[in-house]
Amino acid sequence: MKIGVLGSGAVGREVAERLVEGGHEVCIGTRDPEVTLQRTAPGPTGAPPFPVWHAEHPDIDLVTFSEAGAFGEVLFNATNGLVSSRAIAAVGEEIGGKIVVDLANALDFSRGFPPTVVLGEHGSLGQELQATFPTARFVKVLNTLNFALMFKPNELADGDHTLFMAGDDEDAKTTVRALLESYGWRDIIDLGDISGARGTEMLLPLWLRLYGLFGHFRFQIKIVR
């Protein structure tokens, strides 16, 4: 598939790299590619500046949000949840009909750690985005685990753990499920319509607490039943 990844940070890079490995055509969208390509400082979470990563992945084009939106049959929202709405707005009309895999969480670190989860007036970021861009087909998924595990589920407990998926469009969820299963995911629970995003975004405070406790990201939730 042709896939546009919105967001050039550590998450977007990992998503793009794994999707290319899986045989997909991928580009990364950012607000202003020239600015991103001139960065010399590490990102807020310590990721190397984009050009350092890009030198090792010259096959993945960095383009504008709008160009990434036009390119992809499927888009991945790998932007910071606090600015996702602005990033997707920058895609413009091309967003219509597109599947948007929304793996973002809106975390407000302005008052330190742990951050506040911003759920917004619609109940969650996923619902907020779907309401703001009604012609796009959002699928909330992959927002409950560290990015290093998103496309490598089998690296933890032979993949014996759970993903949650929510979205209004059944075809979009079928496409996203097939894509994720091609990376080894076996237990993807469809929570129903996009309002299911709320419960998954509200997992973040527990997730962050466990991260602080364990001191690493290599953990996941499994729903035992």
Added chain:
Amino acid sequence: MKIGVLGSGAVGREVAERLVEGGHEVCIGTRDPEVTLQRTAPGPTGAPPFPVWHAEHPDIDLVTFSEAGAFGEVLFNATNGLVSSRAIAAVGEEIGGKIVVDLANALDFSRGFPPTVVLGEHGSLGQELQATFPTARFVKVLNTLNFALMFKPNELADGDHTLFMAGDDEDAKTTVRALLESYGWRDIIDLGDISGARGTEMLLPLWLRLYGLFGHFRFQIKIVR
């Protein structure tokens, strides 16, 4: 141990029954025992009226909140989270120094299903209660699963799933951990101080969604790591 269970609903009854089975001395506290003993209508979740249950468990005394508080070395808060503060206030000064196992969630069903989780100005019900009753030693635990599994972890997947515990007092957590381990719990994650309650209470929207999806309560979270 001598244990006072606050709350005479389905959860309080299950807790009391299992604790008696485990060899503990147990009483159930309620606001007004005479009123509770005269009930003829089922509870809001369909549980039989208290006298029906009590006829089968005449060994478990029904007393006032205050008497239950005075009786127990350990108290279980099995009241509806929306009224827990009033119930514990009714215990009076006897709450000082007591371990309070807080398994409640404050769920507001006034706007239908799914309910809103009321986290309060302190971040969670657990933090709210600890701040309101600073001399008590609250341990938040058992609020992330159905009551039928609380004392029977091995009835699901041979007990291969996770409990979360949070509280400010280390001795209280050690006591509660030992009590729960005596019922078969093997993976109890200590999230640290009582602020850890927030993440566990925020699990409820996902829990309720899964309940709606599965149509039963026999599921649990496991933290795979």
